[in-house]
Amino acid sequence: MSGEPILCCSGLGKRYGRRTWALRDCDLELPRGGIVGLVGANGAGKSTLLHLAIGLLRPTEGSVRMFGEPLRVDQADGLARIGFVAQDHPLYRRFTVADLLHFGRSTNRRFDLAGARDRLDGIGITLERRASTLSGGQQAQIALTLALAKRPRLLVLDEPVASLDPLARRDFLRTLVDAVAGSVAGDDLTVVLSSHVVAELERVCDHLVLLDEGRVRLAGAIDDLLAEHRVLVGPRADDLDTMDGVIAASHGQRHSNMLVRLPGPTSPHPRWESHPVGLEELVLAYLGEGRNRPCSG
Amino acid sequence: MFVFRLDPSSGVPTYLQLVDQVRRATLLGYLREGDRLPTVREVAAALVVNPNTVAKAYRELDHAGLASARGGQGTFVTGSIGEVPTATYAQLSRRLREWLRAARDAGLAPEQVHALVTATLDDELRTGAA
8 A cells, every 4th residue: 555545535524404513524544555444433423434435425514535536426437436335235135146246237337247256156156046045244245246346446335244243254354355455556446444343453454544423533554553552551640641642541449551642651650561552442442532531530 | 385373362463473473483494495475365365364464564574584575476485594403492492391380380470480581581682792
C-alpha cells in the first residue's frame, strides 16, 4: 500500500432530520491497497460513513473524493470502481447461483465470470443451487464473489461476518485476503469493512478507523497505533487521570493501570512498568473512554 | 514447504511472529539456505492475515539477511545462522531444564527467572563486548 489515498473525506457530516447528526467533522484518508477495519459501538455512525463513502448517501456537509475526484456513482465509470456488500449479504433468494452470476455479468461492464466460477468451485458451491437453499456462510461467499467479480478498486463490506459462525467467518475472510493478495499493482484492491469482532480485525486489517458517537476518534495503520500506545502499571495515582495522553485508567486499592498515548507520561515513576497494548484492549479503551471518565478517581 | 503459525494471544505483532519463526527455524536447522518460503499470497490465505503484513515480514527478513526475494521466483532462505549440532543443542537444553528446576525449587516465580536470565544475559553481552 502506498502513494495517493484511494478515498479522502473532508469535513464530512450527515444529519438525519433536523437535529440528529449521525456523523460529523469526519476527516479521513484511506490508503490504497490495504484492508481498513471500521469499528465503533452500535449507532456510532459506521454504516452512515460506509454509505457516504460509496455515494449511497449524500453528505449534509463536506465531501468524499476517490482517487482525488468527486464520487460519481451516477455514472457507469464511477460505479464500476466500487463494490458493496450490504449487511446480511442480501441475494435474490429465488435465483440459482448461475442466475446470480449471469445477472452480475449482464449488469457490469468488466465482470470476471470465469474468476467467479473458479472461486465458487474452489469452495464447493455448485451453480445449480438456489440462493435460498444455501447456508448463511455460502450466501456470504456468493455475495463477496459477485462483488469481487466486478473487479472494483474499492470494496466496502458492512458487518460482513457478524452473522457467520467461526468457520464460515474464517472462510469468508480467507477469500477476502486472497483477493487482495491476488490483485495486481495498478489495479489493486482496497477493502473497507466494519466489524464488531476485533480479534479478526487484528489479523486481517492493516488500518483502523474508530468511530465514537459520530466522530473519528482514532485512525491510522494498526502497527503505528499499537506502537503509539502503552499500558502502564504502577502504584496508585489518582491525579494522572486528567493528564494529557491518558486514554483510560483503572485503579485498585494500591495500584493503577493506565492506557497512554505517546508521547505521554511514559514513566511517571521508576516503579511504573510499561507494557505493549493489544488491539482489542486499545479499541475497548477508546470506546469506553467517554463513559469511564466521570466515575474514575 | 515451510508452514507458519500464529498465536493471537501472544501480544506479539503478526509480522514479528512470522519473522521470529523463520529465525528460529533457521537456527534449529528446520530451514536451510536455498529453501523457498511460501509466497505472500499463500501465507495470507493459509493464516487468513493481511497480505501487507506478510510482505512486511518478508521485508524484515530481507533486512536481517535471513531471506531474499529472487525476481519472480519467490523468497529464499539466504543465511543459515551458525547451525547448532543436535547433540549440543540437546545437552544445553537438558542443563537449562536442570537449572530451571533448581530455580523453581529455590522459590523463584517465572517472572523472577525471566528477570534473572535477562539481567545475566545483558551482563554477559556487556562483558563479552568489553
